[in-house]
Amino acid sequence: MRLMSRSVEPPRVLNIEDLRRAAKRRLPRVVFDYIDGGAEDEWTLRANCRAFEAVTLRPRCAVATPMCDLRTTVLGTSLPMPLILAPVGSCRLMYPRGEEAAARAAGAAGIIYTLSTLSGCRLEDVGAASKGPVWYQLYLVGGRDCALAAIERARNAEFSALVVTIDTAVAGMRERDIRNGAKELLGGKLGAMLPFVNQLVTKPRWLAAFLADGGLMKFENVVIPGKGPMLYADVTAALEQSVVTWDDLTWIREAWKGPVVIKGIHTGEDARRAVDVGASALVVSNHGGRQLDRVAPTLQILPEVAASVGDRIEVMLDGGIRRGSDIVKALCLGARAVMAGRAYAYGLGAAGSAGVARAIEILRTDLVRTLKLLGCASVAELDHSFVDIPQDWIGK
Numbered sequence: 342m343r344l345m346s347r348s349v350e351p352p353r354v355l356n357i358e359d360l361r362r363a364a365k366r367r368l369p370r371v372v373f374d375y376i377d378g379g380a381e382d383e384w385t386l387r388a389n390c391r392a393f394e395a396v397t398l399r400p401r402c403a404v405a406t407p408m409c410d411l412r413t414t415v416l417g418t419s420l421p422m423p424l425i426l427a428p429v430g431s432c433r434l435m436y437p438r439g440e441e442a443a444a445r446a447a448g449a450a451g452i453i454y455t456l457s458t459l460s461g462c463r464l465e466d467v468g469a470a471s472k473g474p475v476w477y478q479l480y481l482v483g484g485r486d487c488a489l490a491a492i493e494r495a496r497n498a499e500f501s502a503l504v505v506t507i508d509t510a511v512a513g514m515r516e517r518d519i520r521n522g523a524k525e526l527l528g529g530k531l532g533a534m535l536p537f538v539n540q541l542v543t544k545p546r547w548l549a550a551f552l553a554d555g556g557l558m559k560f561e562n563v564v565i566p567g568k569g570p571m572l573y574a575d576v577t578a579a580l581e582q583s584v585v586t587w588d589d590l591t592w593i594r595e596a597w598k599g600p601v602v603i604k605g606i607h608t609g610e611d612a613r614r615a616v617d618v619g620a621s622a623l624v625v626s627n628h629g630g631r632q633l634d635r636v637a638p639t640l641q642i643l644p645e646v647a648a649s650v651g652d653r654i655e656v657m658l659d660g661g662i663r664r665g666s667d668i669v670k671a672l673c674l675g676a677r678a679v680m681a682g683r684a685y686a687y688g689l690g691a692a693g694s695a696g697v698a699r700a701i702e703i704l705r706t707d708l709v710r711t712l713k714l715l716g717c718a719s720v721a722e723l724d725h726s727f728v729d730i731p732q733d734w735i736g737k
């Protein structure tokens with residue numbers, strides 16, 4: 342299967358921002374803004390990226406690095422590069438069978454794909470679409486029995502880790518979604534949809550593909566006992582009734598039995614709690630600035646988190662990864678690997694699997710070039726000595 346498509350090849354698409362623009366051209370505004378937007382003032386969304394800009398690199402020049410070793414190990418799985426695709430919900434709005442398309446591209450590159458609970462493709466089909474490792478991200482929407490059933494299905498389908506997202510007590514206030522009429526368009530009532538429907542009809546290629554894919558998806562992995570898959574329109578209320586607490590981690594771990602990753606760590610204190618509940622890994626994450634606005638950017642709190650847990654748990658980071666040099670900076674400050682969300686979601690929205698493959702390739706080639714220019718032969722050698730961080734981050 343050919344994953345590349347001319348629409349995302351060079352010279353048209355050289356970086357993630359080019360993929361973002363391509364996604365904007367293909368998708369209706371309501372779908373593009375769902376990917377691109379953040380909560381409230383979008384301060385944290387911007388701060389995540391600005392934090393990478395604030396950290397500068399310290400290269401060692403006149404060093405020959407003909408080969409660069411990008412390999413790393415996460416939860417005992419060896420990976421060809423320190424990049425994991427983050428859980429991104431509702432990918433079937435972006436591209437037909439979106440989660441399968443993204444998993445296929447990740448698998449072809451040998452990297453981990455994380456499937457969101459809020460996905461339109463059955464987890465078994467997503468597992469089968471990827472040749473590589475897959476993780477399942479758990480929300481407790483639909484209640485405990487529903488989560489237990491999904492856990493059982495994920496285990497049978499050979500998902501190798503469970504990612505529990507803990508920063509979603511309620512859905513963040515995403516103002517772009519409200520202005521674009523996301524709720525009205527998803528509600529299916531013609532009268533309410535009418536003022537917003539122009540966004541869809543002006544993207545006929547997207548609309549035809551969306552309708553051919555079955556139109557508005559259901560959440561195939563949230564199967565409510567006696568009712569079937571959860572309807573799209575019910576998700577916001579369901580999220581609010583399904584807060585994950587530290588106590589839940591006990592039964593989740595018992596039910597899953599395999600490695601648990603806690604996603605949504607903002608402080609050293611919560612990082613230590615993740616260790617205490619027996620998690621195998623954590624992700625320093627603010628949901629890409631989509632939940633609580635005005636929290637500190639993830640790169641800035643990474644050193645605090647890494648110092649507070651030491652080697653007791655594997656530390657990852659997400660939020661703002663747009664360049665291979667961003668991955669380098671996160672590794673220098675203590676992450677074992679990073680997760681990327683929007684970087685590949687833009688690719689998916691632009692060109693399906695081919696766009697996701699292009700996003701991964703952009704980040705991989707960036708990473709190699711950055712390491713060579715830094716005079717560093719391997720991601721394992723990256724440490725604080727390769728970066729300068731802003732003075733006011735020190736001591737926090």
Ligand SMILES: Cc1cc2nc3c(=O)[nH]c(=O)nc-3n(C[C@H](O)[C@H](O)[C@H](O)COP(=O)(O)O)c2cc1C
Nearest residue numbers: 376427428429430457506628629660661681682683
């Ligand atoms: C469109 C979109 C949907 C998302 N859906 C989920 C989700 O269902 N579950 C989850 O844990 N995180 C979700 N996230 C957050 C990502 O997993 C990740 O934390 C975030 O995208 C990282 O920031 P970045 O987009 O700057 O890479 C979503 C992010 C985006 C952009």
